[in-house]
Amino acid sequence: MSLVAVVAVAVAVVAAAVVVVEPSVVPVVMATVVVVATVVLAWARRRPRCRVCGLGRHVACRPLLVAPTASASFSASGRGNFAKAILLEATHRRTGDLTSLDYAVGYYRQGLALCPPEDDDRRLFLDGLGYALRKRYDALGDLADLRECIELLRQAAAVFPPQHPGQMATRHSLSQALRAEHLRTGDRDLVREAAEVATAASQVPAAPVSSRIQALGVLGHSRATLGDWQAAADVLGNAVALLPRLAVRRPASFG
Secondary structure, three states, X not given: OOHHHHHHHHHHXXXXXXXXXXXXXXXXXXXXXXXXXXXXXXXXXXXXXXXXXXXXXXXXXXXXXXXXXXXXXXXXXXXXXXXHHHHHHHHHHHHOOHHHHHHHHHHHHHHHHHOOOOOOOHHHHHHHHHHHHHHHHHHHOOHHHHHHHHHHHHHHHHHOOOOOHHHHHHHHHHHHHHHHHHHHHOOHHHHHHHHHHXXXXXXXXXXXXXXXXXXXXXXXXXXXXXXXXXXXXXXHHHHHHHHHHHOOOOOOOOO
């Protein structure tokens, strides 16, 4: 099915959700989330991959590995720890080897310790360590890993200027981690925070459209979890409205 067809189906679904907003609309809202997520994932697979780790998420790691950082005090050892960590994390993703993930966490910790607080690259270590801890929580279920992950990602998100497009992956990871702890503990304040994090991400105009759609999907799911069906339908409608901007624009042929 073409992307345009997917957009048409998604718009129809959200239109139905917006017409009648009540608890019975939950399946429609959830179906819309699935549609949006499917399109975003399909788009993400076409994005450039990092030559070092092979992961689209870590495209930002390349400048750190191949060029000096702005801060002269940040040593080559710190950059080396970052490189080892992302490679080990990639190994875990491919093989499921938990030992590789444990070592990745260790290298992220060492790199973070070596990185000065004022260095712009510090947010990469905060984000990387937080994400690795989330993966370990998914594998082992240790709530301490998840809570440390959330705290690190909060710090990483706070470092970015409000409209910086580079914050999108960090905010997505944070909102998903908050929702994961809510599922574990039932604390609805975590869902409210996840909604706030996703709202901030969805309002970054310079961010890729796919990332904004992803943020709106998380926001819609969070609103639905809180029982605010009208807000959930409105947000998911906004997400679907952005989908045509992901369509491939091919030059017109002549002759």
